[in-house]
Ligand SMILES: Nc1ncnc2c1ncn2[C@@H]1O[C@H](COP(=O)(O)OP(=O)(O)OP(=O)(O)O)[C@@H](O)[C@H]1O
């Protein structure tokens with residue numbers, strides 16, 4: 001369970017997966033939290049796997065925060081899962097998120113086919129992967 005109850009607007013944005021959603025709210029109103037829940041709901045619903053979701057933001061700081069928060073929410077779901085099959089699923093997702101497309105708009109553009117990826121980005125991903133494997 002996430003640690004708080006989503007407001008009706010947050011719930012709508014996190015749960016209406018069959019349409020595009022524009023969520024506009026002031027600073028600290030829960031935009032990132034809602035996006036993380038939407039990300040998780042897409043996985044729960046089986047609409048896409050981690051490798052097929054692009055979660056993109058503008059600044060490195062926001063991208064890092066989003067990364068950490070998606071990661072920690074997936075870890076929470078993995079730890080809460082009781083039956084072996086769902087435990088395996090959340091574990092796979094937790095590992096997959098290490099190389100997921102959660103980053104900046106400029107980083108996303110740079111990694112599309114036909115463009116080249118910086119070594120720094122690959123290096124950061126590899127070290128995140130190593131950390132996640134050690135922790136499981
Ligand atoms: N429905 C809610 N009930 C209680 N707390 C909430 C709720 N939604 C978000 N929060 C809390 O509010 C704080 C800010 O949330 P969050 O970081 O998601 O906001 P934000 O809109 O992304 O902020 P920023 O504008 O700084 O990017 C967090 O501590 C989060 O746990």
Ligand SMILES: [Mg+2]
Nearest residue numbers: 031032033062
């Ligand atoms: Mg935010």
